[in-house]
Structure formats: structure tokens, C-alpha cells
Amino acid sequence: MKLHNLFITTFLALSLVSCGDSQQDKENYFSFDESQLKSMYQATDKVDFSLLNNENKSIDSVVYFANGERIAGIKGNSKFTYDLNGKKLGYHNIKALVYFEKDTVSTKTRIEVASGIVPKLLKYTVVNTYPHDVNAFTEGYEFYNDTLIESTGSPSGTPYLSYVAKVDYKTGKTIKQVGLDKKYFGEGTTVINGKIYQLTWQHQEGFIYDAKTMKKIKSFTYDKPVEGWGMTNDDKVIYHSDGTEKIWTLDPETLKLTNFINVYTNDSKIKSVNELEWINGKIYGNIWQKDAIAVINPDSGAIEAVLDLSALRAQVTNQEAEVLNGIAYRKSTNTIFVTGKNWNKTFEIKVTQ
Structure with a gap:
């Protein structure tokens, strides 16, 4: 009986190792550096986005989206600048799709854009x-x-x-x-x-x-x-x-x-x-x-x-x-x-x- 239990325990441990990190774990690999973002921008501003590489993964490229629309593709993990001139006022949902080590994961943030005009x-x-x-x-x-x-x-x-x-x-x-x-x-x-x-x-x-x-x-x-x-x-x-x-x-x-x-x-x-x-x-x-x-x-x-x-x-x-x-x-x-x-x-x- 003890040998049987030991076999089961060993089998489960090996299975967990072979499966690798879960998707939820992968989603924690990268995140927007929100410490660099303002609580509100004006329509005349430019926003610099950068990603935190929390697990020091090797990033091939990053594709950025704003409100579901592709806006840029960046090699490696370089800073991306988003020009707000002419963009709609209000909330912009920003997504980064990260390609790394033959895998892909996304991370999101949100910014708010006010008018550049003082009434x-x-x-x-x-x-x-x-x-x-x-x-x-x-x-x-x-x-x-x-x-x-x-x-x-x-x-x-x-x-x-x-x-x-x-x-x-x-x-x-x-x-x-x-x-x-x-x-x-x-x-x-x-x-x-x-x-x-x-x-x-x-x-x-x-x-x-x-x-x-x-x-x-x-x-x-x-x-x-x-x-x-x-x-x-x-x-x-x-x-x-x-x-x-x-x-x-x-x-x-x-x-x-x-x-x-x-x-x-x-x-x-x-x-x-x-x-x-x-x-x-x-x-x-x-x-x-x-x-x-x-x-x-x-x-x-x-x-x-x-x-x-x-x-x-x-x-x-x-x-x-x-x-x-x-x-x-x-x-x-x-x-x-x-x-x-x-x-x-x-x-x-x-x-x-």
C-alpha cells in the first residue's frame, strides 16, 4: 500500500512539472508599469507605455491595441509612445500582446483622456x-x-x-x-x-x-x-x-x-x-x-x-x-x-x- 501511494505521489508531481506554468501564471509574467502613468491625460499629450518583465523572460516583440484596434508593433520590450492628438476623449483600454519564448500572453491597462481646452x-x-x-x-x-x-x-x-x-x-x-x-x-x-x-x-x-x-x-x-x-x-x-x-x-x-x-x-x-x-x-x-x-x-x-x-x-x-x-x-x-x-x-x- 505504501509503495502504491508513493507511486501516485511521484506520478502527480511529475505531471505538474511537465504541464509547466498555468495560463494564470503566465499572465503575471508581464504588466504595464502603471507607476509611470497619470490619473488623467489631456488630448494634447503623448503617453509612454513600458512593460514590467516580472520573470525576466526573453521578449521577441509586443503588439499594442487601443480599444480593440491594433496601433503598433514593437521589437523586444522597447518603450511605446501613444500620441493622443485627435483621439476620442474618455477612457482608452490599452492591451499589450507579448510574444516570448515561443509563447504569447496579454496584459491590460486603462487611461483617461480629457480635453486640451480650458473653457x-x-x-x-x-x-x-x-x-x-x-x-x-x-x-x-x-x-x-x-x-x-x-x-x-x-x-x-x-x-x-x-x-x-x-x-x-x-x-x-x-x-x-x-x-x-x-x-x-x-x-x-x-x-x-x-x-x-x-x-x-x-x-x-x-x-x-x-x-x-x-x-x-x-x-x-x-x-x-x-x-x-x-x-x-x-x-x-x-x-x-x-x-x-x-x-x-x-x-x-x-x-x-x-x-x-x-x-x-x-x-x-x-x-x-x-x-x-x-x-x-x-x-x-x-x-x-x-x-x-x-x-x-x-x-x-x-x-x-x-x-x-x-x-x-x-x-x-x-x-x-x-x-x-x-x-x-x-x-x-x-x-x-x-x-x-x-x-x-x-x-x-x-x-x-
Whole structure:
């Protein structure tokens, strides 16, 4: 019996030696030298990546990938420099595929890229002040043929429902209104190609109406698992915010979310991007819980300027008033109409540099 046990023990020991290191062991051979990496980079930076060779293996070459795309191949274990100029803001997942001693293993790290632009503070003057329906929990705000299109949400416990409406901007009175089923929390809206598009918050569903008659044409389902927040358009595509730092591009014909930008300042990610407006080639965006508007580059996501409207919030007199959320650009006067959730006023302002 003892000889039998000894045989088994010896056999297992030899088997373990012959199998060599496990894949998990191999994954520990190499790692990125994260002590050399910053917590955040700017889009004008270059990043130097180097690998720690923890077991002193003989490295033949290293292939680097960023977000799944091959970006470089390096002989041996030389330093690799990654130029961030022109790269998307936000997180970049970096992988190194290491070829060594007739074997291959990968290791990963992640970097965050902010804008290289310091936002400037814009100035403004108030041109006019108009009434606004205090019951309107404003989510979308946009001019169409000199008439305001306003969409609202319906917070829990309130007696009114979500809707989209045409509004007389001078009086704040509703001209025509289409209500949503009470299960929906209405969100942002925009008008393109003679149609009104409206989002809902967490139901993954949107609605399309005829802009003249406001007759509902159809509903559509989001093709990605995102929330609906704000909308605007550049006459070609729709921009759709989802409550994170992302702003998506939505094809108005296929209703597919095709791409996205990440919104950043020079030193931080900006989450909760809300109501949107396209103004002279830029996206003006409310930031939830902030009485300010960010001017966003639609190609990069960089915040180029900020409009501080906290002084306007101070002029809103109803106690139930919540955050600033409503931006409507009037091309004929080159002015911006701004309001907020349950505000009793809408302000017409003119932005100056």
C-alpha cells in the first residue's frame, strides 16, 4: 500500500512539472508599469507605455491595441509612445500582446483622456423676460417656425402627465398639446425634416410626430440600452444625451445610434448632460443640477465655453422651481431662450464673448 501511494505521489508531481506554468501564471509574467502613468491625460499629450518583465523572460516583440484596434508593433520590450492628438476623449483600454519564448500572453491597462481646452466664461445680456408655465417640468425646448416646441416629464406624485406641446413664447400659453401615456416619463425633443422627435427616460422608447399637425406618426425603440435625456440636431443627424458624459448621434431615418462623443473639460469628465441645442455649429448643453450651460464641440466632446446662468435662477420666484433645463435658439434674432423645470419665467438672452 505504501509503495502504491508513493507511486501516485511521484506520478502527480511529475505531471505538474511537465504541464509547466498555468495560463494564470503566465499572465503575471508581464504588466504595464502603471507607476509611470497619470490619473488623467489631456488630448494634447503623448503617453509612454513600458512593460514590467516580472520573470525576466526573453521578449521577441509586443503588439499594442487601443480599444480593440491594433496601433503598433514593437521589437523586444522597447518603450511605446501613444500620441493622443485627435483621439476620442474618455477612457482608452490599452492591451499589450507579448510574444516570448515561443509563447504569447496579454496584459491590460486603462487611461483617461480629457480635453486640451480650458473653457472660457461667456457673458450675456437679458433681452426680454416672458411667462412660463410653472407646471411644465421642462425636458425639451426648441423653436420651430417661431413657435416653441416644449416637452415635459412627469415626476412621481405630480398630477400632470408628460407631453409635447406647441407654445406661444410671448405668453407661455399652450397652443396645442399631445400627452403621453402615464407610464412614460417624457424627455428631450427636437424637430428635423418636418418631424418632432421625442425621447422617454427609461422606457427605451421614443415618438415621432408631424411638426405641423402634431399627429403621432410612430414610435421607435432605442437600439442600445441607454436612457433618453436631451435632443437636438444639425439638420443632418440628431444628438441624443443619455444622462452620462456621452452624447450619441442618432440617424433620423434608420433610428440607429451610430456613434458618440464623451464630454470633458480640460481636467474632468462631465456627467448628466441633459437638454441640448444646436447653435452655430456647437452643442449647447444643460448639465443636470447645474444652473449653467456648456458649449460643446460636437466632433470631440470638448467643452469650449461655459455660460453661468445662476443669476437668472435667482429671479425665478416660485418655490417649486428646480434646475435650469431648457435652451431654444431663435435664429431670426440670434438670441437664446432659457428656462427650467417648473420655472415661472423664460429669459431671452444674447450671448457676448
